[in-house]
Amino acid sequence: MADAALDRESGGGSVRVMDGVIATPELAAPPALRSTHQGSGIRKAVRTLLSDMRRDWQLYVLLAPMIIWFVVFLYTPMYGLQIAFKQYSLFRGIEGSPWVGFDNFVALFSNEYFLRAVKNTLLISLYSLVFAFPIPIILALMFNEIHHQGFRRIAQTITYLPHFISVVIIAGLVVSFLSPTTGIVNIILDRLGFEKIYFLTIPEYFRPIFIGSNIWKEAGFDSIVYLAAIAGINPALYESARMDGASRLQMIRYITLPSLLPVIMIMLIIRVGQLIEVNFEYIILLYQPATFETADVISTFIYRAGLQNNQYALGTAADLFNAVVALVLVVGANWLSRRYSQHSVW
């Protein structure tokens, strides 16, 4: 589908699309305003297109590297998705490999580890939605109640910082803090008279560790969106509420939160659109065979199947499944957003 669309735009290819269109003279609007789908006669269309291209050749020169980049690095892999339906062999290549219909998908959906990965992906996303999503909102409300500008600025800067630290470092921190022998957490547990726990090998602890460290990393930075929305609230609302004797909590409850609701809804919808995407690069650093039971997600499954065990076709089938579900979720979320707020997320 994408390739067809791409074909349409490459070079002077718009002629082909116009082929079947009935000529409607009233649509012969100024060329720049007219969409490429309608035309009034092929020859005239070609002529206006060519003269437009001659006039704007510099723009096309500026655009060309970017188009080539998108075609080579993002659209060519989409063409490669076809090996999900093939028995892929490295030597025969993408086109030379024989078609096998839905065999790879049958293998995929009868693979208990893949099903487990789907379950884990959704569970991690859902738990993140429940536990991590509200934190930036609360944080923004709290920042907003700080009237000492210096403290507020320093506090914000510090909480934004972990967002810019690599997941490798974050994983390193988690590993060293939770280490059974030298980790600070276990040292404290030990001093309080508890048994030491090797957290990273116990499946039950994986999701709380993953989600908790993500909150630590992202909550501050994610609060920026809400702070920007709070900054846009009309101060007159607060002044009149104060005159009426409202307390600070009441003002949060009756002014700030309701004003934030549209932004909260949009962020929620965006998150729902990303339900199938988890930060697998981080999971790869944190999980180990002992915790696969709760930690293995679709992308880490693909990584092991495809990139470590060379099961390219199976991995690609999982990739395609992932991509299609993600697309459906995003389109669905956008539809929701349009219904809810009359404008689309994008």
Next chain:
Amino acid sequence: MSARALTSDTSHEPFNLYTRGDRIFGFANTALLLLFVLSTLYPFVYILSASLSSGFAVTSGQVTLWPVDVTLAAYEYVLADQKFWIAYGNTLFYAFFGTLTSLLIMVPGAFALSRARLRGRRIIGFLVAFTMWFHAGLIPFFLNIRDLGLLDARIGIVLAFACNAFSVILLRNYFESVPASFEEAARIDGASDFQLLWKIFIPLAKPAIMTVALLCLVSRWNGYFWAMVLLRSEEKVPLQVYLKRTIVDMRSDDSFASGLMSTEYSFETITAAIMVVSILPIVIVFPYVQKYFNKGITLGGVKE
């Protein structure tokens, strides 16, 4: 900082209409936030202290907040490791040329896309945005890089991650917001599209370009996954892959960890020192460039 902030919270109120309940609320709020800030800060303080402590002090659990038996032994060990310097140099290389390539491709492209007279801009814009919602995935991307002959190639790392739809749209939206009068005036002076971009639009769009450049820089500095997958040779690997190999992979390798045992440094102090050295540039630069990231969020009001 903390004590002053706590007391001045209530004294700096714009209105003096606050009741006792409000004051209690303000105090509790400041205290809670302070707690959050301190817990954000603590891991950084801890690894800094651990990196400056003796190996024995860390392994025996004496270090909780401040350094114990201060020594620079861990740093000496790390800075004497040639692999570390190669990796650091590689990261600088990828960060510089990667960001440069990104800007060279995306700024002109986004500018062209922002011009209403460009034929096919709607469909091209859609095809760019479409890659945000649909991506082929790990395996097809990997096989494509391999088919292009870019496995284990520095140029592959620089090129393959040069563009992303978000940045293109951010730049395009910014270019679109430039009033048409600028272009009209330049046209009257006979400027070509190249001159228009170079002399008018790039200077005007500096904040957006800065934002995109910084986003590229940070992702180059922090990215490890594809470098790990695509690069085989040790001498091409960036810092994050080196970090992963030492910090994350070695933890299970007892022979490595115990081989490092000495009273001066240990596996723990060395990993802490590596982490400090690789975070340092970000921590130093961050406060100065923070505003651009905030801007990125607001500029990114991505709309079709």
